[in-house]
Amino acid sequence: MNVLAxxxxxxGALRRSSAETVTAAKRIAxxxxxxxxxxxxxxxxxxxxxxxxxxxxxxxxxxxxGAAAYxxxxxxxxxxxxxxxxDYFAVLFxxxxxxxxxxxxxxxxxxxxxASDATGLDIADGELVITRPVYAGRAFAxxxxxxxxxxxxxxxxxxxxxxxxxxxxxxxxxxxxxxxxVKVRExxxxxxxxxxxxxxxxxxxxxxxxxxxxxxxxxxxxxxALGSTAALxxxxxxxxxxxxxxxxxxxxxxxxxxxQLYFAVGISGAMQHLAGMRSARTIVAINKDPDAPIxxxxxxxxxxxxxxVLPALTExxxxxxGH
Amino acid sequence: xxxxxxxxxxxxxxxxxxxxxxGREIDPxxxxxxxxxxxxxxxxxxxxxxxAQGSGEVVAVTVGESTSGEQLRSAxxxxxxxxxLLKGKTSFDGLATAHALAAEMREQNADLVLLGMKAVxxxxxxxxxxxxxxxDRPCITIAASVAVxxxxxxxxxxxxxxxxxxxxxxxxxxxxxxxxxEPRYPSxxxxxxxxxxxxxxxxxxxxxxxxxxxxxxxPPDRPPGRxxxxxxxxxxxxxxxxxxxxxxx
Ligand SMILES: Cc1cc2nc3c(=O)[nH]c(=O)nc-3n(C[C@H](O)[C@H](O)[C@H](O)COP(=O)(O)OP(=O)(O)OC[C@H]3O[C@@H](n4cnc5c(N)ncnc54)[C@H](O)[C@@H]3O)c2cc1C
Ligand SMILES: Nc1ncnc2c1ncn2[C@@H]1O[C@H](COP(=O)(O)O)[C@@H](O)[C@H]1O
Numbered sequence: 001m002n003v004l005a006x007x008x009x010x011x012g013a014l015r016r017s018s019a020e021t022v023t024a025a026k027r028i029a030x031x032x033x034x035x036x037x038x039x040x041x042x043x044x045x046x047x048x049x050x051x052x053x054x055x056x057x058x059x060x061x062x063x064x065x066g067a068a069a070y071x072x073x074x075x076x077x078x079x080x081x082x083x084x085x086x087d088y089f090a091v092l093f094x095x096x097x098x099x100x101x102x103x104x105x106x107x108x109x110x111x112x113x114x115a116s117d118a119t120g121l122d123i124a125d126g127e128l129v130i131t132r133p134v135y136a137g138r139a140f141a142x143x144x145x146x147x148x149x150x151x152x153x154x155x156x157x158x159x160x161x162x163x164x165x166x167x168x169x170x171x172x173x174x175x176x177x178x179x180x181x182v183k184v185r186e187x188x189x190x191x192x193x194x195x196x197x198x199x200x201x202x203x204x205x206x207x208x209x210x211x212x213x214x215x216x217x218x219x220x221x222x223x224x225a226l227g228s229t230a231a232l233x234x235x236x237x238x239x240x241x242x243x244x245x246x247x248x249x250x251x252x253x254x255x256x257x258x259x260q261l262y263f264a265v266g267i268s269g270a271m272q273h274l275a276g277m278r279s280a281r282t283i284v285a286i287n288k289d290p291d292a293p294i295x296x297x298x299x300x301x302x303x304x305x306x307x308x309v310l311p312a313l314t315e316x317x318x319x320x321x322g323h
Numbered sequence: 324x325x326x327x328x329x330x331x332x333x334x335x336x337x338x339x340x341x342x343x344x345x346g347r348e349i350d351p352x353x354x355x356x357x358x359x360x361x362x363x364x365x366x367x368x369x370x371x372x373x374x375a376q377g378s379g380e381v382v383a384v385t386v387g388e389s390t391s392g393e394q395l396r397s398a399x400x401x402x403x404x405x406x407x408l409l410k411g412k413t414s415f416d417g418l419a420t421a422h423a424l425a426a427e428m429r430e431q432n433a434d435l436v437l438l439g440m441k442a443v444x445x446x447x448x449x450x451x452x453x454x455x456x457x458x459d460r461p462c463i464t465i466a467a468s469v470a471v472x473x474x475x476x477x478x479x480x481x482x483x484x485x486x487x488x489x490x491x492x493x494x495x496x497x498x499x500x501x502x503x504x505e506p507r508y509p510s511x512x513x514x515x516x517x518x519x520x521x522x523x524x525x526x527x528x529x530x531x532x533x534x535x536x537x538x539x540x541x542p543p544d545r546p547p548g549r550x551x552x553x554x555x556x557x558x559x560x561x562x563x564x565x566x567x568x569x570x571x572x
Contacts, residue, residue: 072452072462072464073461076456096483097482097483098483100448101452101464101465103449104417104448104449104450104451104452104453104456105452105453105455105456105462107418107449107453108418108421108452108453108456108457109456111418112418112533113415113416113417113418113419113532113533113534114417114418114447114449115415115447115534116446116447116448116449117446117447117448129537132446133446133542134444134445134446134539135334135340135349135443135444135446136336136443136446137542138339138340138542139340139342139349139539139540139541139542140539140540140541140542140543141415141445141536141538141539141540142536142537142538142539142540143415143534143535143536143537144534144535144537145533145534145535146533146534146535147533181461181491181492182461182462182463182489182490182491183489183490183491184487184488184489185477185488185489185490186487186488187482187485187486187487187488188485188486188487188488189482189484189485194484195484196483196484202571226572239501245481245486246467246481246500246501247481247483247484247485247486249501252336252360252443253336253360253361253443253501256446260571261565261569261571261572271336271337272336272337275336278542278545279542281569281571282565282569282571283545284561284565285548290550295548295550296547296548297545297548298548298549299545299546299548299549299569300549300551300561300564300565300569301548301549301550301551302550302551302552302553302554302557302558302561303550303552303553303554304553304554304555304557305554308554308555309554309555309558312555312558313558313561313562316558316559316562317562317572320562320566320572321572
């Protein structure tokens with residue numbers, strides 16, 4: 001039995017989440033004695049073969065007209081076709097914006113349940129035990145899927161890509177001819193290369209303490225100094241005030257994030273905000289109130305006015321990191 | 324136009340979650356239950372669509388135990404015209420929930436079905452697209468605004484790094500995120516009127532859960548926070564710690 005990892009490309013290059021799903025698949029395949037397959041739907045194979053470096057034995061690339069632009073129905077049908085053609089113990093999706101959109105449709109098409117947003121996977125007595133946060137991280141559940149294949153989406157940054165030997169042979173398959181039913185009229189995209197807050201390795205979040213949208217360039221400078229894997233986040237207070245788009249909101253009614261590093265700047269640390277970021281590996285808080293609740297969970301707190309601290313912090317990071 | 328809104332009863336976002344003895348469920352004692360926040364946005368969206376058209380019907384549907392009737396009453400008080408309680412136990416298995424909802428949707432025959440993008444209890448973010456697949460209807464996810472133009476639904480949806488304007492033919496399924504507005508509070512008049520509105524109860528179409536919860540755990544404790552220092556002077560030390568101790572720079 002094999003394990004299928006779903007890959008994802010953006011702007012013609014594989015995303016880090018693809019290496020993460022393959023790494024997780026390799027771990028499961030190792031435990032059950034199977035091989036790792038990967039599936040990528042993309043206009044061209046591009047760097048798909050590199051998934052072999054994380055342990056993929058067979059890499060299927062569905063390319064062609066239908067792969068040029070993302071459509072949930074077409075992508076889901078293509079994945080369902082591939083799953084039905086193989087004998088899969090499990091299928092792993094990245095819990096990216098696209099992965100979250102596709103996985104439930106594939107599950108319904110195949111009539112199997114789906115566990116979303118896993119942060120841990122273990123094999124116990126031959127069964128896949130999935131750990132996933134519930135109640136926005138206020139509890140964790142260990143669940144088992146009583147079906148085959150086991151469909152799981154895995155949370156970005158939860159499985160560090162690991163190098164492994166895989167045959168890495170690439171095979172072209174066709175994109176489903178299922179008609180697209182949703183038509184895109186217009187896209188108002190952010191600048192190319194922008195990382196989604198839900199997937200970024202580093203998140204720089206601002207709250208009401210920044211005092212107004214005109215101060216965001218300070219946060220943007222810090223983000224830029226931290227390199228291309230950093231993204232901006234926001235508290236709900238600033239989203240409600242219209243300073244920032246909802247897509248950047250972190251928390252119970254926004255994104256749940258698990259980055260390596262999280263900066264909370266001018267954010268008090270309300271329960272609903274903590275819910276969305278408490279699983280970050282390292283948390284830094286900058287707040288002028290020493291009693292702000294955010295300091296209770298921050299690994300490193302700095303008491304001070306964001307308007308003074310941010311430029312100095314950006315400068316210091318630029319000096320050592322050279323971005 | 325007829326709009327069905329799927330709502331779920333969930334613990335309040337501020338509730339302290341405690342694990343019940345047995346280790347597989349939460350202890351509901353002392354928890355206030357509410358309509359899941361995104362479902363409130365979905366309901367508000369439906370009410371606004373009806374108001375914009377000057378006619379139509381909004382039906383709130385839930386799968387849950389009889390206690391979920393409270394949330395349906397709130398939906399009626401906010402302005403829904405009718406409500407349906409599909410009695411059954413909910414589980415992590417969104418596909419089982421989607422099957423129960425799909426059976427009801429086949430009877431309701433709505434032009435538009437709205438759901439929250441995710442329910443804030445199990446955070447599965449899956450029932451909407453699953454329901455659409457089961458009904459073989461187009462599905463638009465994570466819509467921040469919804470408009471109906473003739474037999475077409477037009478939505479602004481949040482995508483990675485931007486916004487997209489999309490359209491689909493009715494009947495369709497749309498999942499809702501927070502928009503540019505707040506859900507209304509039920510007025511006193513609304514609460515009184517709700518008592519006379521129809522709330523039907525029936526058994527949910529039984530689809531067994533195929534997701535088995537082995538264990539529910541409290542989140543791992545974080546080490547207690549530590550303050551590095553004050554003001555600009557503490558910046559070099561903070562950066563040193565991030566680099567040398569946390570090794571994240
Ligand atoms: C149903 C529901 C869902 C919710 N979902 C979310 C969610 O998803 N995400 C979320 O974030 N919130 C959510 N909230 C809101 C949450 O309860 C808080 O209101 C919100 O997080 C507060 O945002 P804030 O920290 O930016 O603002 P505030 O609480 O006003 O905090 C501002 C902070 O900035 C500090 N400050 C002020 N000036 C400065 C300065 N010059 N320099 C440095 N620090 C300064 C202050 O000391 C204060 O701690 C939700 C609430 C509800 C009821
Ligand atoms: N038991 C339920 N009854 C009615 N609607 C539900 C139920 N569970 C989920 N939903 C709907 O599906 C959406 C997504 O839920 P989920 O996939 O569980 O995150 C919710 O916001 C609701 O609109």
